[in-house]
Amino acid sequence: MNVATTCPYCGVGCGLRVTRAPDAAITVAGDPIHPANAGWLCSKGAALAETLGPDGRLLHPEIRGARVSWDAALDAVAAGLARVRDARGPDALAFYVSGQLLTEDYYVANKLMKGFLGSANIDTNSRLCMASAVAGQQRAFGADAVPCSYEDLEQADLVVVVGSNAAWCHPVLFRRLQRAKEGRPELKVVTIDPRRTATSELSDLHLALAPGTDAILFNGLLNYLRASDRLDLEFLEMHVEGFAAASAAARATAPSVPAVAHACGLSEQDIARFYHWFAHTERVVTLYSQGINQSASGTDRVNGIINCHLATGRIGQPGAGPFSITGQPNAMGGREVGGLATQLAAHMDFAPEAVDRVARFWGTTNVARKPGLKAVDMFAAIERGEIKAVWIMATNPAVSLPDADRFRAALKRCELVIVSDCVRHTDTTACAHILLPAAAWGEKDGTVTNSERRISRQRAFLEAPGEARPDWWIVTQVARRLGFGAQFSYETPADIFREHAALSGFENAGTRAFDIRALADLTDAEYEALAPVQWPVTRSARRGTARLFTDRRFFHSSGKARMLPITPREPANLPGAEYPLALNTGRVRDQWHTMTRTAQSARLLLHVSEPYVEIHPDDARAYGVVEGALARLTSAFGEMIARVQLSRDQRPGSVFVPIHWSDALARRARAGALVNPATDPISGQPEFKHTPVRIDAYAPAWHGFLLTRHPGVFDADYQVQVKGEAHWRYELAGDTPFTSWPAQARAWLGSHGEWLEFEDAKGGRYRAACIDDGRLRGCLFVAPTHELPARAWLQALFAAEPLRTEERLSLLSGRAPLATVAEGPIVCSCFGIGRDRLINAIRRDGLSTPEAIGVKLRAGTSCGSCIPELKALIASSGRRVA
Ligand SMILES: Nc1nc2c(c(=O)[nH]1)N[C@H]1C(S)=C(S)[C@@H](COP(=O)(O)OP(=O)(O)OC[C@H]3O[C@@H](n4cnc5c(=O)[nH]c(N)nc54)[C@H](O)[C@@H]3O)O[C@H]1N2
Ligand SMILES: Nc1nc2c(c(=O)[nH]1)N[C@H]1C(S)=C(S)[C@@H](COP(=O)(O)OP(=O)(O)OC[C@H]3O[C@@H](n4cnc5c(=O)[nH]c(N)nc54)[C@H](O)[C@@H]3O)O[C@H]1N2
Numbered sequence: 001m002n003v004a005t006t007c008p009y010c011g012v013g014c015g016l017r018v019t020r021a022p023d024a025a026i027t028v029a030g031d032p033i034h035p036a037n038a039g040w041l042c043s044k045g046a047a048l049a050e051t052l053g054p055d056g057r058l059l060h061p062e063i064r065g066a067r068v069s070w071d072a073a074l075d076a077v078a079a080g081l082a083r084v085r086d087a088r089g090p091d092a093l094a095f096y097v098s099g100q101l102l103t104e105d106y107y108v109a110n111k112l113m114k115g116f117l118g119s120a121n122i123d124t125n126s127r128l129c130m131a132s133a134v135a136g137q138q139r140a141f142g143a144d145a146v147p148c149s150y151e152d153l154e155q156a157d158l159v160v161v162v163g164s165n166a167a168w169c170h171p172v173l174f175r176r177l178q179r180a181k182e183g184r185p186e187l188k189v190v191t192i193d194p195r196r197t198a199t200s201e202l203s204d205l206h207l208a209l210a211p212g213t214d215a216i217l218f219n220g221l222l223n224y225l226r227a228s229d230r231l232d233l234e235f236l237e238m239h240v241e242g243f244a245a246a247s248a249a250a251r252a253t254a255p256s257v258p259a260v261a262h263a264c265g266l267s268e269q270d271i272a273r274f275y276h277w278f279a280h281t282e283r284v285v286t287l288y289s290q291g292i293n294q295s296a297s298g299t300d301r302v303n304g305i306i307n308c309h310l311a312t313g314r315i316g317q318p319g320a321g322p323f324s325i326t327g328q329p330n331a332m333g334g335r336e337v338g339g340l341a342t343q344l345a346a347h348m349d350f351a352p353e354a355v356d357r358v359a360r361f362w363g364t365t366n367v368a369r370k371p372g373l374k375a376v377d378m379f380a381a382i383e384r385g386e387i388k389a390v391w392i393m394a395t396n397p398a399v400s401l402p403d404a405d406r407f408r409a410a411l412k413r414c415e416l417v418i419v420s421d422c423v424r425h426t427d428t429t430a431c432a433h434i435l436l437p438a439a440a441w442g443e444k445d446g447t448v449t450n451s452e453r454r455i456s457r458q459r460a461f462l463e464a465p466g467e468a469r470p471d472w473w474i475v476t477q478v479a480r481r482l483g484f485g486a487q488f489s490y491e492t493p494a495d496i497f498r499e500h501a502a503l504s505g506f507e508n509a510g511t512r513a514f515d516i517r518a519l520a521d522l523t524d525a526e527y528e529a530l531a532p533v534q535w536p537v538t539r540s541a542r543r544g545t546a547r548l549f550t551d552r553r554f555f556h557s558s559g560k561a562r563m564l565p566i567t568p569r570e571p572a573n574l575p576g577a578e579y580p581l582a583l584n585t586g587r588v589r590d591q592w593h594t595m596t597r598t599a600q601s602a603r604l605l606l607h608v609s610e611p612y613v614e615i616h617p618d619d620a621r622a623y624g625v626v627e628g629a630l631a632r633l634t635s636a637f638g639e640m641i642a643r644v645q646l647s648r649d650q651r652p653g654s655v656f657v658p659i660h661w662s663d664a665l666a667r668r669a670r671a672g673a674l675v676n677p678a679t680d681p682i683s684g685q686p687e688f689k690h691t692p693v694r695i696d697a698y699a700p701a702w703h704g705f706l707l708t709r710h711p712g713v714f715d716a717d718y719q720v721q722v723k724g725e726a727h728w729r730y731e732l733a734g735d736t737p738f739t740s741w742p743a744q745a746r747a748w749l750g751s752h753g754e755w756l757e758f759e760d761a762k763g764g765r766y767r768a769a770c771i772d773d774g775r776l777r778g779c780l781f782v783a784p785t786h787e788l789p790a791r792a793w794l795q796a797l798f799a800a801e802p803l804r805t806e807e808r809l810s811l812l813s814g815r816a817p818l819a820t821v822a823e824g825p826i827v828c829s830c831f832g833i834g835r836d837r838l839i840n841a842i843r844r845d846g847l848s849t850p851e852a853i854g855v856k857l858r859a860g861t862s863c864g865s866c867i868p869e870l871k872a873l874i875a876s877s878g879r880r881v882a
């Protein structure tokens with residue numbers, strides 16, 4: 001078997017080749033002919049085969065915890081939705097869906113809610129992700145259309161990466177940029193991010209601006225372009241409206257380089273350098289992501305960027321344009337079907353003629369006539385009891401919403417909560433009355449659209465386990481039970497795709513950007529074989545369209561693009577006496593969101609295995625927290641505990657926390673609990689990057705770690721579960737001491753077998769290992785502080801043969817009997833090469849390039865995702881942190 005499909009993680013949309021050996025072993029490799037990645041994969045893509053196991057899957061429908069048949073579950077969903085609609089009206093219903101659904105799933109969910117249930121209360125986690133980019137593009141271009149292609153990054157002479165950690169979040173795209181720069185060192189890269197990241201390692205200039213000041217920086221740029229006569233006056237005259245107002249606002253709010261430097265906390269020289277490069281380079285791409293979008297002024301920030309491209313005519317040309325990169329594999333597909341509550345379908349809004357058109361196309365009289373509630377408003381309406389029934393598909397809002405404790409509590413009180421997921425135990429499935437087992441990646445068929453508008457097929461290569469079924473099937477079955485069988489008669493994803501493509505072209509005289517009508521009559525075989533293609537795909541552009549706006553026509557009725565006057569605003573709440581630091585939240589390289597899939601791979605957990613808070617050493621000193629210890633972060637909304645990591649890459653005054661941990665894997669480690677639910681007034685996107693917080697040392701009565709062959713739940717106040725090779729690791733801490741550690745150890749690990757123990761009861765220290773038939777079954781190490789032995793050697797013993805004598809003797813020291821090379825936290829996941837070993841080799845052998853490291857240690861020679869970190873290690877191995 002050899003199947004071409006698409007990666008289910010980030011919006012780069014890499015093509016994959018999946019093969020199954022005769023012994024059923026699955027191998028996932030990059031597809032050498034997919035235009036997005038040409039064979040490359042990042043660490044997450046390369047580890048996909050490790051996440052396909054049946055462990056933890058939701059296998060059967062359940063109602064209130066009891067297994068039921070599909071018929072019973074689907075009847076209950078349909079009856080529940082109908083009951084609420086009939087009693088309270090359609091706006092008491094809501095669907096909350098996801099950019100991880102396939103386009104076909106998304107299309108039918110949107111059609112059911114907006115066309116037949118008659119409410120527009122269907123919103124998606126893309127509200128948390130891309131909504132500001134969508135709104136900004138609509139304001140500027142008259143359509144939610146991303147102008148660029150990936151190759152524009154390679155063809156540019158200046159790439160400005162703003163609010164994006166692409167090295168970790170879009171690794172293969174970053175790799176393409178890196179290779180372009182290696183081939184053409186004159187290609188300049190500027191990164192703009194309050195912290196230094198793996199991405200900024202590639203840059204010629206890094207602007208560590210004060211959080212939330214991007215609009216001032218770009219207004220300053222617009223002003224500079226005008227003052228230095230670098231505008232494209234002809235383009236402005238012919239193709240743009242709104243220049244005068246935008247320019248006046250820029251002048252008023254960012255009058256000079258010194259003023260911008262002051263407001264953004266940057267040096268005048270750095271700003272002048274950036275402005276000069278931008279002004280004097282024709283081929284400029286500005287790549288932006290969540291550092292721009294996730295803000296209470298995200299839409300304005302997007303338009304501030306687009307303004308500078310419109311003012312210089314740098315759009316619709318090779319190597320030029322403002323480029324919003326999408327996060328999820330099908331964030332774009334969701335926007336195309338109209339999955340946001342603020343859109344109707346196929347790039348149509350709720351204007352009466354659009355409602356009428358869609359109603360005729362769908363054969364219904366019940367189309368919603370006004371926008372529905374945006375994600376945060378939707379959950380607030382659930383909290384107020386106005387929404388009585390919600391169906392959540394392919395997203396984990398109990399973790400990923402801002403103010404997550406509050407909205408989780410709201411969900412728990414909601415009358416009817418239906419959750420479709422492929423995983424049994426998530427923080428959101430814990431709130432559900434009805435659970436519907438969804439088929440997962442590898443088991444379902446359909447299409448996704450990546451960041452460059454490229455539609456690719458996802459193809460099934462596995463049987464779904466248990467009774468799991470594809471999302472489109474589940475929605476279609478419910479629609480039929482609600483009496484809409486004629487309009488939901490689909491038998492295959494291809495049926496749905498054809499209808500979706502036809503709607504995109506329906507009465508579309510070139511006024512709607514999203515147009516794939518040429519795909520509306522694909523045969524089943526053609527759909528099956530569909531090659532990756534960028535929309536629009538029309539009769540005159542059957543092979544797709546790499547770049548938009550090459551004809552300089554935009555989608556506003558004037559045909560012109562629009563510049564917007566931007567008045568920069570500060571984040572919704574600023575740090576002050578009670579909460580003196582700005583909390584920034586984001587991603588780490590090897591985990592995906594709430595970890596329901598990536599945490600299945602022991603290898604991926606080696607890179608970062610525990611929630612951490614990155615803080616500047618000066619702030620750490622001021623707030624009394626130390627490297628490696630635990631700290632408590634508190635905001636006006638909630639709290640979390642995280643391991644302290646000191647870094648001079650962090651801008652003083654702000655701290656960074658990864659978003660990934662949930663109650664399903666940890667305790668008191670959910671970043672979302674702290675996040676301010678303030679949203680952008682236009683896009684409704686929450687301000688995930690700027691919540692004022694306080695940090696202090698968390699000093700529990702005891703710290704510990706436990707290693708075991710079997711997962712479990714332990715009574716600790718702080719707890720993180722980490723899957724390893726042949727074992728599970730638990731990082732633990734507790735506010736109250738146990739009366740007897742030996743008894744507690746036996747309660748947790750089972751009392752049988754041989755026990756090796758050491759106890760210093762007065763000193764609060766305890767170490768134990770239990771052994772079955774010469775093999776380690778578990779161990780527990782406890783101390784009054786965080787200073788405990790490194791875990792790596794003990795962990796490795798679980799995968800090894802029966803213990804050797806010298807290993808048994810060393811067990812309770814936690815240290816290898818013979819001096820072996822210290823590994824440290826893993827940097828290269830492919831070959832398991834750690835930081836300490838790399839630093840040793842860099843220093844000892846004078847390695848000065850990632851290639852030299854690759855020759856010596858192999859690190860970085862497989863997927864290459866760690867190359868930016870290798871560069872950072874080379875650069876810093878002479879420097880010391882703290
Ligand atoms: N490994 C991994 N990759 C992923 C994902 C994942 O979960 N894991 N998720 C995918 C998804 S859905 C998304 S949306 C993307 C997100 O991709 P990115 O947007 O690249 O990722 P983030 O880490 O959320 O944030 C990006 C950067 O914004 C910076 N930032 C914070 N505040 C500001 C500010 O005021 N101004 C500027 N200029 N920058 C600021 C942060 O310091 C951070 O480095 O990643 C996708 N890729
Ligand atoms: N603090 C903070 N919070 C954030 C962000 C941030 O930067 N900071 N970023 C936000 C952003 S950009 C995003 S995109 C969100 C992501 O947040 P979520 O969407 O909540 O995160 P995931 O873990 O991807 O959730 C996907 C769920 O769908 C399930 N699933 C996977 N495949 C399928 C399928 O085919 N069908 C079904 N039915 N289920 C499936 C998974 O098991 C998982 O439970 O987080 C947002 N939250």
Ligand code: SF4
Nearest residue numbers: 007009010014042045
């Ligand atoms: S860059 Fe990595 S996570 Fe993103 S699509 Fe490619 S392989 Fe998947």
Ligand SMILES: [Mo]
Nearest residue numbers: 128129327328
């Ligand atoms: Mo996202």
